[in-house]
Amino acid sequence: MQQFIDFFGNHLALFAAFGTVLLAIVANEVHGNVTGGKRVGPLEAVRMINDREPVIVDLRAMADFKKGHLLNAINIPAAKIEERATEFKDKARPILLYCALGGSSVEAAGKLRKLGFSEAYPIRGGLNGWMQSNLPVTAK
Template structure:
């Protein structure tokens, strides 16, 4: 324990930088939970797909969608959600799983869909990159 204290005393700027990074990570998670509701982890998303057959919405640009996307996903870029919401179907009670590249803007899209009357809109934590990192299937069709 004394070695830790010696390190902190010898490197106060490094320790302060670590503290700032930790606080920013915590603030980011809290902000995401407050603004985007519950963000689904990969296992939770797989469970949702298997149990409830949600609509899967890819909000990345069309070029990225064509390269690879989750199975049965539809593509509506984030900036066009309000204009193209009619493409999501009439069943506003059906859950929607939303993802982007890294998970950053999926929460905002979920909020937008909730304002349009969709009851359940869940952003995927980490986006398609975390999906690929878990070695789960994607398609280019």
């Protein structure tokens, strides 16, 4: 125990930096859950796709969409999500949203919730998170 106390005393800046980073990560997660609603991980998204047949929306540019996307996804650029929301007929049907990294999808989900879509879920990590989980994409 004394070694730990000595180490802590000799490396205060290191522990302060660690605490700051840890606090920033926690604050980011809490802020995302409060403002952006629930985010689903890639495996939760697969479960939802299999059980509930959500609308899957790719928010990236058309050129990126053509290179690879989730099966049965439709392409709606993030900037046009509000004007094209009328394409979603059933407001109770879940909507899975993703972009490249996950940031734009949180914002788009918030916009859809304000329009009355209660189940708009961004995929955590976006398409990159999806592919890092070794899940398939298609270019068709």
